[in-house]
Amino acid sequence: MVQNMDIVIKDATIVTADAKGRVLKDHSIAVEDGRIVEIGERVKGEADHVIDGRGRLVMPGFVNAHTHLSMTLLRGVADDLPLMTWLNDHIWPIEANLNEDHIRAGADLGIAEMIRSGTTCFNDMYWHMETVAESVKKSGIRAALSTPLLDVMGPDQRGKLLREGEALIKRLRGHERITPFLGPHAPYTCSEELLLAVKDLHDKYGVGVHIHVSETKEEVENLKKDKGMRPFEYLEGIGFLHPGVVAAHSVWVSEVEMGIMKERGVKVAHNPVSNMKIAAGVAPVPEYLRRGIAVGLGTDGAASNNSLDMFEDLKIAALLHKSATGNPEAVPAEAALEMATIGGARALGLDGEIGSIEVGKKADIIMVDRKKPHLTPLTNPVSHLVYAARGGDVSHTIVDGRILMEEGRLATLDEEKVMAEAVRQTEDLLAKSGTSDRLF
């Protein structure tokens, strides 16, 4: 009996991002029930959907390891400012007015942008996460979702947010494409009580923990004054760290702290564009990689990037560390691509399921059209993906074996409607914030 596959991608150049970093020429991939079931020069059997891979580069979908998705509505409202001015005078006053309709519009817009530019999974921390979960379910993308936990306003805030965080875990766990996370915002916005409560919830539910750590030098200096320790030393001291912790940024980290991170299996979400734009500093990524600390790549929110295009962060990650260390061999193309795919999967604890193109893994796959002047001639496919390709070159995006974009057409979202609604909700949000003049 001839087997009937759901999707076959035929005769493509495949950058697998597997442990050997294999790049396969003129190979095919068969997908069935959401998983990759065969990779070979020829694939047996028929398929419902055959995609011609000739002239295309196939790679695992990007894992965006750190973002605040619905901030797409705030793209470009304020740039080129010191972090605290940007937050205090621009972002926070607007965010105070965010409601579910804004969040839904921003999430749909961000998901459309991510599917277009080849991201198949993202790690989000933001408000109204139930609403974002609806957008994730509807669109077919994969996500790790957490609602921010903080208690700068005291125990009532802490209790309320912890209850919401726990409720989110209960409602979302078990979903095929959603991994609930706990989202303690940062050591400087969370009390020790809150951090310990997060550890308890982690132990109870086995979920991951998404936290900002050591983004700016000031924040580290303040914690040293307050606690007499650097952030990872403090987190280690209270027993907060474990392999489920994804520490976004991790820019200002000492040798001792890196030792702690390695020992505890802490993961890093590196955000080179956001760090550069805010002038936060340069994370010691070559040193993380040398020590075998898992590093994923993220865009951060669209208000501090201002794009969710992982191709940009991919190229800039490869460039930034060469420039910062003076070593042109730092973070070579292969290492950058690994961070953006399997590295992000490792950060989210999903590397058994996604992050590379291998038999048995979920079919989270993107295809890049290389029949373009800027991707010609084809010498090194990995070099082309890292240094020459752009988000707009993605022709197909497949998540969980389902085609979310085919030849540049979105299959699950009505893009015109999504954009119109995003404009409408941004107008509403800015009007509610008394800053309608920010729209052009």
Place this chain on the structure above:
Amino acid sequence: MVQNMDIVIKDATIVTADAKGRVLKDHSIAVEDGRIVEIGERVKGEADHVIDGRGRLVMPGFVNAHTHLSMTLLRGVADDLPLMTWLNDHIWPIEANLNEDHIRAGADLGIAEMIRSGTTCFNDMYWHMETVAESVKKSGIRAALSTPLLDVMGPDQRGKLLREGEALIKRLRGHERITPFLGPHAPYTCSEELLLAVKDLHDKYGVGVHIHVSETKEEVENLKKDKGMRPFEYLEGIGFLHPGVVAAHSVWVSEVEMGIMKERGVKVAHNPVSNMKIAAGVAPVPEYLRRGIAVGLGTDGAASNNSLDMFEDLKIAALLHKSATGNPEAVPAEAALEMATIGGARALGLDGEIGSIEVGKKADIIMVDRKKPHLTPLTNPVSHLVYAARGGDVSHTIVDGRILMEEGRLATLDEEKVMAEAVRQTEDLLAKSGTSDRLF
């Protein structure tokens, strides 16, 4: 009598890059005989060609202030290596086999890529420049062209290249879209005799001078050992500097040298991506801008970038200097956009003709389709162009009042043929160099 315009762009958002940095909403532009003749809310008269500007951002075409165009054939052949290894073991052995057919194929490929990503003028230094000039004439793009001058092999080489350089000036000057330049390669590859001969030719023909200066620290240290002076001090000492000099890179420059550059009116071509990739260092661009030294933006060759997409260098220029100085207000979006347009025009001495959208200037104009998720909502058009737009978003490219790309279709180049010929010539070049294995 109703005037008949060649092109009218109607109802667009126009980022002018004029002296006031004006951004015009719902404005139209009329083009006649290659020049912008009117800008207003309404434009009088009929036009042969009306372009709907709604949903589009209009800006001056990019001026790529430093590249080696035909290196597009070497895109991705070698990456992530120290500069001298990259040159000695990879690039130079291949370049030794370059013939006119290779150069033509690489130039056509690079021009297709540039037109697609919104570059309307480029400053090129490479071999077989007569052939590149043919590609420029045929394609309709604008260029400043120079053949490299160096005499590391002695007076015979010097004499031969100087004769060729002078012949190129005589043949190309007066062409509507080509500005011949002199291309002394660098202070470390040119003797004092050669540099003085270049100065004489500049005085004789009034042409500009395109030279690499202070790209790497090693090169500065070597010149200090050799001449007892830093590069710009040395060039000043021999009377080489004047306002026609475009100094590519200018990374390692002292305060004293910046004083010299300002006094002599020397221009800078800044190449942030190439500098980062080669780990050459970070040029003191905020300081150049503070002193009023003209700075243009360049991609450098595609082998050290690996793209000719000025949108990337634009964003990365805005990011890099924030990161390198720790100041999030360094090189704001407006300053980066200025570098990429009117700054480049100033560097080439063409700012009276191109680089901004103003009545009387040449119609070198591009249009960006903003009806895309990653350019929604529209808050700040300049921010969107710098931080969110990509080369693939360009819908129209107009040079000298002629439409070279319309709705993503190239008008003057047969793109399929250009790409096929580039592959063929790369195969031939690599075979001649004994490194056919570099093609995937």
